[in-house]
Amino acid sequence: MVHEPNNWGRFGPDDQRGTLNLLTPSVVLDALRAATTGEVLSLALPIRGATSSPAPATVPHLRGRPLPQHFMSVDGGDYAAGARPIGEGLCVADDALVVTPHGTTTHMDALCHMWSGDRLYNGHPAARVRSYGATRCGIERVGGVIARGVLFDVPRRLGLDHLPAGHRIEPGELEEIAVPRPGDVAVIRTGWPQVWERSPEEYWSGQPGLSAAAGRWLAAHDVAVVAADNAAIGGLDARGLAAEGLADDLHLILLHRHGIHLIELLWLEELAATGRTEFVFVAAPLRVEGGTGSPLTPLAIL
Template identity: 75%
Template structure:
């Protein structure tokens, strides 16, 4: 493995394509279910608004230049050639067609084949198995459902802010401060859910403010989470790590968050969450449920994560 840093390659065997999701044993899932105390479920996803049917470019956070979702409906025959079809006496139906590029435009889960270095994917699988027709190794279809304990890190709250600034980076001390006095400690197989509050900037300042950069985890914070054996890192920003005004990471390869988490440790990433209702709920631990679509060879899948309180 390049860059001489410990990781999870070989930990679950040479053929492993699920990475840290292997930590979700039946016992871990049963223990996670014990976090359900209210029976209340909160969606943690942003809406999918097709650029053909609503003003998505001005209403939904996304990365500049990424293709927006395209949503076509057949209900009036104007958007979609099929038109509304009659079914029996007086009954009608509408069909949908949806084209989505998950990275940067929707709440989504990254597959382990999404990024790599040299000629190897996570766990040493050959990178040439990622082709234009899909990835035959480490695709999102290998992930399966995620049912785990979620642990919430509301970083702006502990800093006394509504949201972090564009150049802010979340450090291990911030993560520790979020748990201080709560009685909650990270366990193997947990999902770390990190709030930056950055989607609020889209509402308050519009696209230009949102695109001025993004806060995110520092490399040391990513390593801190990996050392504690989380199975997923999820955040409300677009790249887990921070971005500059060109929407690129400033870190070098050794400190890139995708390389640290996805490539070295096999930790799946969930990006572009909406965490404001969860912040208002005041819960630190909860049952986290998310199921990526079984897109064979996909580098990502749209998801609608749910926090069950």
């Protein structure tokens, strides 16, 4: 049972899209005005092989999530070894990718990804998340996201390259940078991905992130999506777990109670270097029926 302000029933009893409903045609058209130069930046981490991914299997919250596997099914070596070309002189390279989105690459969480009790967002039965996928609130409900993006570059505001691992971003720190409009995508930079190159061990020794109060502040301002460059939107302790209890868990506040989709493990360094706070945010998850999330390549159009 939800006992604090929430969006259950706000968009109708059958709603499965949450605050993405705020992205009406007029809101999208208004968001497009945030682009002024036409420069396009990718906000995604590269999908690498398991040996170089910033998500070691020893981290507790990643157990059961295999790291990305990318391999070639047909390559130039096959033809060098005598494989016949397709048609006269026509060769082809082909590959395969196995990826679990959560915790292993830039991805979007569906509204069925986390819940408490026996109900998903908007009161949908949690029993509808089954072994073959979620029949309620799956990632295929998202479609495309085109919105005004607002970059909350908290380290820059504090004069830091990245936030300390124990830092929890409070509402006042966000408000000093910007106040989002309904339908905005709030993009939170902690700078923490830079730490991976210096020390994977330090990267997983804890992570900065939003406080519960900051999550509620963003929800109160009707953002459509919350996106961040850390692994879990909120902070993590040295065990790789969220330190908050259920009442203050960021995923429950945002996904479960307010229907706000989450995007995690962004790469924001090039965007931060531009000094831009506003831009057009574009993203479209894979249309995986019943999926709890999807790999994603968000774009910032400046």
